[in-house]
Amino acid sequence: MGNEAISNRRPATRAAAAAERRLADQRDAVEREVSRILAVTVGLIEESAPTMPSISRIVAAAGISTQTLYRYFHSKDALVLAVLEQGVIRLAEWLEARMEEFEDPLDRIGVWVDGILRQVEHTEAASVSRVVLGNLDNSIEGQRYSGSMLAPVVELLDGPVAAIGRAPRIYSPLVADLVFGALRRHLWGGTVPEPEEWQALRDFVIAGIVPRP
Template sequence: MKSETDSSRPVRPAAPGRVGEPEEATGDEAALALLDAGLALMVAAPGRRPRVADIVAAAGLSNDAFYRFFASKDALVEAIVERGARTVVGYVRHRMARAADGGPEARLRAGIEAVLRQASDEDLARQTRAVLSNATGHTPRAAHVTVALVDALAALFAQPAAELGAGDPMRAARTTAGGVVAALQYWSFTEEAPGRVEAEHLVGFLLAGVRAPDCRRR
């Protein structure tokens, strides 16, 4: 993918790690090769979980190399899900920073639209569907990664929510993050890219929710 200075695409993380934390390059090319190979196989055969043998063959590595980094295939899928979540968080942060001069509503709008891009961009949507289909119901920690993604996005949304007058900015931010992540999952599973009307409706709905009376101090 392109560099973070590119306004059209998110940045690919260097290695797996916790959602929302700064990236730290490990220099471990073998682990990255396994992650890339696993994702590529998921995208190439939607709905079919790749075997460890297929992953190591695609990465040009051995089974021993695989198990040196991952305890199981589920562990690899979890790492791919985490990496994807961190990519989304980094891209959202980047887009919100670019919208800083427009004020809090522009920043929050940019953040929401950045998440939705994962469903509207054909390549990104294909990757998102592949990862979700492999993670759902198979990897116990996939749900935890979703929670971590919502929390990381909420941390980014809280400040503009406060500036927009939300009485409980973190609650408003978490509701907004949860809503846009749920919409992303819906459009990913239905394999339908949100049109401009659908996307604008969701953005407007979530922005109105931040300003709703029950989000203000009484």
């Protein structure tokens, strides 16, 4: 009886393993296709800036049907949010690596400020950001989620902010609001901050966050 039970379980186990492999292969294929769609979308945004490329142009360039696109992204706003999310994750990874080069929490905060503002120096990145943020600002879905998507970048401030005795839940968003506000101003204006403004913003942030004696 025991051997029979074991024998009966083995096919199910093999079947489950086969199903898991199949699902893993499908998941990898889907992830590759989604990554390709996002890459194509970013490239088209760079080409069509300051306007957002149409869905028909995106699917044609990606070599997929509209139905396939909407299988992954239920709306154009969802696609744009995915582009923003991907950019935020890459920015967070880059910023984190830069900040880890310094031990002093104030230096880390300064690096964070510089890293955010530096986004306007890269012409392609700045043009993509203008199109993406402009599109999201004009959509309900974008207004609802675009702020929360910046969390991976904003949360990088929590460690150094706490290290100097301030509450991250209060001060990290305050710093982010100030610096991202300056970033947006330069994005919309197509300008790059002067060295004096760059240093002034950094000094202003540090002065506002350091506890007074």
